[in-house]
Amino acid sequence: AKGSVVTTPINSEDEAYDAPVSIGTPAQPFNLDFDTGSSDLWVFSSLTPSNERNGQNIYTASRSSTAKQLSGESWKISYGDGSSSSGLVYSDVVTIGGLTAAGQAVEAASRVSQSFTSESATDGLVGLAFSSINTVSPDQQTTFFDTVKPSLASPVFTADLKHQAPGTYNFGFIDKSAFTGSITYTPVDNSQGFWGFTSTGFQVGNNDFQQESITGIADTGTTLLLLPDDVVNAYYSSVNNAQNDQSAGGFTVPCDTSLPDFSFGVGNNGAMITIPGSLMNLGPSGSGNSCFGGLQSSGTIGTNIFGDVALKAAFVVFDSGSQGQPQLGWASK
Numbered sequence: 174a175k176g177s178v179v180t181t182p183i184n185s186e187d188e189a190y191d192a193p194v195s196i197g198t199p200a201q202p203f204n205l206d207f208d209t210g211s212s213d214l215w216v217f218s219s220l221t222p223s224n225e226r227n228g229q230n231i232y233t234a235s236r237s238s239t240a241k242q243l244s245g246e247s248w249k250i251s252y253g254d255g256s257s258s259s260g261l262v263y264s265d266v267v268t269i270g271g272l273t274a275a276g277q278a279v280e281a282a283s284r285v286s287q288s289f290t291s292e293s294a295t296d297g298l299v300g301l302a303f304s305s306i307n308t309v310s311p312d313q314q315t316t317f318f319d320t321v322k323p324s325l326a327s328p329v330f331t332a333d334l335k336h337q338a339p340g341t342y343n344f345g346f347i348d349k350s351a352f353t354g355s356i357t358y359t360p361v362d363n364s365q366g367f368w369g370f371t372s373t374g375f376q377v378g379n380n381d382f383q384q385e386s387i388t389g390i391a392d393t394g395t396t397l398l399l400l401p402d403d404v405v406n407a408y409y410s411s412v413n414n415a416q417n418d419q420s421a422g423g424f425t426v427p428c429d430t431s432l433p434d435f436s437f438g439v440g441n442n443g444a445m446i447t448i449p450g451s452l453m454n455l456g457p458s459g460s461g462n463s464c465f466g467g468l469q470s471s472g473t474i475g476t477n478i479f480g481d482v483a484l485k486a487a488f489v490v491f492d493s494g495s496q497g498q499p500q501l502g503w504a505s506k
């Protein structure tokens with residue numbers, strides 16, 4: 174089997190990307206944030222108090238003939254940005270891009286934190302990290318990808334995110350027309366439940382390539398590219414009037430400045446992914462006429478995060494084991 178679904182930026186800063194998902198019988202429609210940085214599929218629901226909702230689509234299990242509550246099961250999740258949600262668990266039919274997972278764990282929110290309430294474009298998340306970090310207790314559940322994997326032509330999904338334009342998530346196949354050149358594969362360390370890998374280094378504009386092992390995760394659910402301070406300082410020291418503005422929450426640049434490209438190495442054959450300078454500016458920072466940089470410090474997080482700023486410059490293959498062990502494939506586009 175194969176699936177293909179269009180994913181669209183939720184706002185003009187490409188802060189997150191949503192895609193349509195159907196749940197239940199008859200189908201209930203949702204716009205969900207596909208997140209390779211977590212592993213719970215959860216949705217706003219009839220259990221979510223009305224004062225925590227703001228126009229989101231809600232899942233009503235009692236209206237689905239295929240819904241079954243997983244009795245005694247619950248979930249509770251908190252994310253890197255401090256947001257959180259929790260609730261009860263059902264199994265139901267979930268369809269994404271023509272691909273159907275029967276008996277998928279659907280986590281219905283009985284509470285959500287303020288930032289979810291205020292983000293009216295997003296009805297919940299589809300976690301696409303490894304099922305080992307799914308939060309359902311006492312019986313951990315599988316991600317949509319793990320549920321459908323046995324039926325897939327190949328145990329892979331791909332992310333093709335774009336700047337201010339519709340992109341694509343494909344399941345079970347690699348669309349050779351979606352990228353240029355060849356795909357460079359690199360091993361994945363999934364010991365923490367993430368799509369972890371080590372980049373071989375970076376390059377600012379046309380300066381020399383700096384060899385430096387940068388270990389991080391490929392995370393579609395994080396907006397920014399979060400890297401070590403030495404990399405971030407090397408980049409912004411090449412930008413006139415860039416400043417690390419704590420009131421803006423990190424490095425800002427003058428909005429009218431043309432920024433250097435930023436490249437990072439993947440695999441051991443010298444391949445690089447190049448983020449054009451135009452994608453390194455995330456728009457007005459909210460203070461003065463400065464703009465917020467797409468590259469920021471991973472500082473105290475404990476891992477580096479190749480988020481949407483990096484991923485939208487690439488065609489990325491999340492390969493859970495076509496060659497035995499999980500790997501990430503990177504291609505330019």
Ligand SMILES: CC(C)C[C@H](NC(=O)C[C@H](O)[C@H](CC1CCCCC1)NC(=O)CC[C@H](O)[C@H](Cc1ccccc1)NC(=O)OC(C)(C)C)C(=O)O
Pocket residue numbers: 188189206208209210211212250251252253254255256288292306307392393394395396397455
């Ligand atoms: C629960 C664990 C098993 C996994 C868990 N994973 C993560 O926290 C990473 C994961 O990718 C989560 C998934 C996101 C949670 C918040 C909603 C959107 C998805 N990423 C995150 O927690 C990182 C949060 C994002 O970077 C936010 C997302 C966002 C966008 C628009 C409006 C509001 C919020 N962007 C964001 O803050 O953009 C700015 C900086 C430009 C304002 C963890 O590591 O703790």
